[in-house]
Amino acid sequence: MxxxxxxxxxxxxxxxxxGASVAATDAQAHYLxxxxxxxxxxxxxxxxxxxxxxRAVVQTPSKRHVVxxxxxxxxxxxxxxxxxxAFAPVKRIDVVVEKATELGVSALLPVMTRHTDVSRINFDRLRATTIEAAEQCERLSVPVIQPAQNFDPFLAQWPQARRLFYLDETGGGAPIATALQDEVTNSCGFLVGPEGGFAQSELDALALLPSARGISLGPRILxxxxxxxxxxxxWQALSGDWRAGLGGLANQSLIP
Amino acid sequence: MxxxxxxxxxxxxxxxxxGASVAATDAQAHYLxxxxxxxxxxxxxxxxxxxxxxRAVVQTPSKRHVVxxxxxxxxxxxxxxxxxxAFAPVKRIDVVVEKATELGVSALLPVMTRHTDVSRINFDRLRATTIEAAEQCERLSVPVIQPAQNFDPFLAQWPQARRLFYLDETGGGAPIATALQDEVTNSCGFLVGPEGGFAQSELDALALLPSARGISLGPRILxxxxxxxxxxxxWQALSGDWRAGLGGLANQSLIP
Structure with missing residues (x-):
């Protein structure tokens, strides 16, 4: 390209x-x-x-405003x-949120696990990160960011019919390709723990949840x-919109 | 865990x-x-x-030295x-190198393409990044970083027997799962262009290389x-060491 x-x-x-008129935010007006x-x-x-x-055109009714x-x-x-x-907030939470937006997630769910050592989440900044990533990667939507939840209520409220793949760092999970090829998962979620991993009690709770399945990402510690x-x-490669016959917006010309 | x-x-x-004695570097001594x-x-x-x-033990023959x-x-x-x-250097080259190390690459090849706008590469810093990532992810090796090459000599020297998957942002490539499932690729490489994509002349040259195959990563611009x-x-999930029966170092206890 x-x-x-x-x-x-x-x-x-x-x-x-x-014919609609839409006001730009102050930040958008400054940027433009x-x-x-x-x-x-x-x-x-x-x-x-x-x-x-x-397609829209810029109008400037005053020096500082854009419509x-x-x-x-x-x-x-x-x-x-x-x-x-779903992810335990980590120091590089901005990277997680930006890349997850590019990789097509529809919802982001911060989960405070036992070993999570990040206690404050700047939701305004995360929201801005998702919007900027969506603008750049040509998505037509912005992922929803849910409020942070503690692990137990998070698990209790997880929808029964939605497969939950959790990254089991103890090596007990199925290889990810095996897990994804075993079943069609049109609606699903991934759960990633913090740097210290899940607590044993959390792994025990996950093992009891029928919709949860442990997966493994190989021999290195990621x-x-x-x-x-x-x-x-x-997931996108094997079950999502990267599969054959589903892609192809990349070369579309949006603004002549 | x-x-x-x-x-x-x-x-x-x-x-x-x-029984061998190995001197720590100054930086390792300070860290320890x-x-x-x-x-x-x-x-x-x-x-x-x-x-x-x-397994080794720390000895301190003097206040500043560690053996x-x-x-x-x-x-x-x-x-x-x-x-x-193989990758066109980008602003976030440290992220590429760190994550590639975690994801198990054996060699990193910077390639200066037509639209590459990063001209200086700090190889010392990249080397330090690969070592730190290898130490943290429990690899037993550190990826080799090759000197930067221009696109044409890079392509001319690419080994004929090594499959080269290049990320074709124009949407012309095969979906990645299809490409990886079509053939066994025990030795292969990926080529990723810069933010501006490959030049048409570069895509034309890739199309003429028998070992090269274009792949696509779906409808969003990554x-x-x-x-x-x-x-x-x-690749690791479908062809590498994340597959069934190949993983499992994660829970190994290294230092009792």
Whole structure:
């Protein structure tokens, strides 16, 4: 692919339809006018997670404000895989959230396990990270970030019909390719523990949950964020939208 | 796995055999004495990429120097997969190198493509990153980092018998699971382009190379480092040492 000029794609809250006007946030206005030096009538692409992707043009009713005038639809809304990532917050939580967005997760669920040593989560920053990653990777949606839960209520509330693959660092799980090839999992989730691993009581509780299945990622000890991203990539390749006949947006030209 | 006390594992240059003495580097001495507060006779595990992993004890002939007295072997040297990662250097090159080490690559090959916009590579820092990652993930080897090459000589020197999977962002490649399930690839490599993608002339050259095969990672546009790590994870799961019956070091107790 050639190094085309950057195509600006922005996530907005407002409804997108022909002729609609959508106000840019202050941060978006600053980015468009002062970072990217866009002028009135310059094109952008907008998405809101509901109405697909739309061509719009920049208007500047005042020096600091930007309004988008929505023109026509570029892509219809399409489904994202029903893939959840539950994870013990780690120091590199931003990496987990950014990469998980690129890798197509629909929901992010922070879980405070026994050995989790990160106690504060900056949800505003995580939300901004998911939006920025969604804008860059051409997703039509932004993953939902759930409030943090403790391990026991998290497990108690896990939907019975949703397969939960947990990364068992003790080596007791099935090889990931075996687990993913054993069954079709259209809606599922992965659970990744903290750097210190799961407590034995947590592993015992997981073993009792019918929807849970332990998986293994080989002989090396992976950092938590590496394990999360590796598992998501394997799922997309074997069960998700990286499979034959399901891909192909990469070369689509969004803004002429 | 319980949150056990950190087990110190260090990479050394010297030969490892019963009774051998191996000098610690200044950085290792500082780490052991002042960061980890180790005392004479405390145990560590050592590996050098050739002789397996050995138990050793710390000795301090002077206040600033540390010598390791090698005792007995903990693990025999075992092969790593013959997996290369060729990549256009990107801003987050440290992430690529760290994660590739965890994901078991044997060689890292920086390739300067047409659209690569990183011109300087700090090889000393990359080497340190690979060593630290190998120490942490319980590898018995450290990946080799090759000198940077331009795209044309890189391609001309690629071994004919080694499959080269390149990540084709234009969507023209086979889905990665399909490509990996089509053939057994015991020795292979992946090539990942820069953020701007490959130039058309580079894609044309790849199409003419019999050992090269384009692969696709689905409909979203992945950052270069995400694409590299996702591809390596899929290979390990489907063709590498994450497969059934090949894993299982995770629970091994290295230092009693």
């Amino acid at each position: 050639s190094a085309a000029a950057p195509k600006i794609r922005l996530f907005v809250d407002g409804a997108l339809s022909p 006018l002062h970072v990217m030096r866009r002028a009135p009538s310059d094109p952008v692409a907008l998405f809101n997670g509901r109405d697909g992707e739309w 988008f005038e929505v023109q026509d639809q570029l892509r219809a809304q399409s489904g994202t895989p029903d893939l959840w990532l 950092r938590a964020e590496t394990a999360a991203l590796a598992a998501l990539a394997c | 319980s949150a056990a006390a950190p087990k110190i594992r260090l990479f050394v240059d010297g030969a490892l055999s019963p 004495l002042h960061v980890m507060r180790r005392a004479p006779s405390d145990p560590v595990a050592l590996f050098n990429g050739r002789d397996g992993e050995w 390791f007295e090698v005792q007995d072997q903990l693990r025999a040297q075992s092969g790593t997969p013959d997996l290369w990662l 950052r270069a480092e995400t694409a590299a790590l996702a591809a390596l994870a899929c």
